[in-house]
Amino acid sequence: MELYFLGTNAGVPTLQRNVTSIGLRMYEERRALWLFDCGEGTQHQVLRSLLKLSKLEKIFITHLHGDHLFGLPGLLSSRAYQGGVTPLTVYGPVGLERYIRTTLELSQSRIEYELNIVEHEGGVVFEDEMFRVESALLEHRIDSYGYRIIEKDRPGQLNFEILKHHGIKPGPLYGQLKNGGSIQLADGQTLHSHQVVGKPKKGKIITILGDTRPCPNVSLLAQDADVLVHEATFLQDMEETAHNYYHSTTLQAAHAAKEANAHELILTHFSSRYKDREQLEPLLQEAKSVFENTLLAEEHVLFPITSKSV
Template sequence: MDIYGPKGIKEYVNVSLKVSESRLAYRIIFHELPNSTDGLIFEDPKFSVYAAPLDHRITSFGYRVVEHDHPGELMVDRLAKLQIPSGPIYGRLKRGEVVKLADGRTIDGKQMIGPAQPGRIVTIIGDTRKTENAARLAEHADVLVHESTFGKGENKLAKSYFHSTNMQAAAIAKRAGVKMLLLNHISARYTGRMAYDLEKQAQTIFPNTKVVKDFDVVDVPFNK
């Protein structure tokens, strides 16, 4: 497992494992980010991850996870109209190969593949005061996960404790042009229905807002 985070994350995790006498069946590789980190921190064939510092009492980062575009789908309807039989030929065309059929026709697979499917973007903003970096990381994201420790009218408290309000999160979502806002890190003062009052307040600024809790599963649809 690879864990990315600010300096001290390695010590924090190792102490937690030691105190709890936990034994892992896998190795942890720690990547401690310098406080000046601002940009790409990870990339593989499927995703690129960017980080930028937030405004918290201790070092805190926000993350932007960008899914790479998916290859276009094979245009099966078009192949059927051309009376091209299904089977291994479809796989070759999907790979973009040029295929010669038994009847002598030559089919270029690249012409039988639809446009690429744009990847999705998820931005995760941890503990922070209102900050410009949050809006920058969230620009045009499909989902923005933003802390909401405080509620409407509690800007001074939020600033004092280095946190954000639900209304500040909603304003960032609206400004950044995101599609969905998920509020988490709700203060323990907001229990039961009170937590959903935060949701309703934020919806006056950004309608597609939900309060979420640990282990919730949220579907992030592809852009059509």
């Protein structure tokens, strides 16, 4: 899994950065792409990226502010032209369906694939045999949610030497053992899963927050996360401004990562006052003074997700 930032600016796009959208690339895990937020110009950013809309499976919207949402109708309308014909589900706060249906209807846009819209108010918003996605309300001017993506533990590796010793060839029996079953051998013995399967592979946890100022649900969502993506709109000397606008500072994001025992912190959603990498560097250094394993989000850069257990 890797994170790919399509936009890292707060409020409005600039010549240096686009507004918020984050790709979670899971090509190895489920041959799929998930997007988190879809600010204006996201589909243009996708065209310049390593991401493929043909693999887009889900979009999670944190809140209904334009810099997180205004790119959604265009992307939904044009997705099929980029090979996206498989079903797509969009998750987000109450009001999201009315926004999508209204914009598509008034623009007479035709959707050539199955589009599902799921509104939620937190809790478990998605779960299958591979992943669970939990959400909780943050503290912003409108309802804003964070998402906790939990990869479920995967079975360990088969011990092929033992299987070969017992004369078991690749096929359905491999799957039966890997999934926790037992098989009867030709000599009457029973071979159990735990005898040939190694320790389960610990799943990863990724936390992606919407706009927020410090609140208890940040820690709840970020607890023991392998990666925490947290807004850092301002430097700490603008803490009062951040509070008044329901945003966070660099140090607040860093303290959140430290208190939640996260492994890595990626800062994003930067104020337009910080124009380039040189002006963003103080934000990074300020956060690193509290939480050393901090990175700045950069657009069109892959961020591999490393497990805490490694």
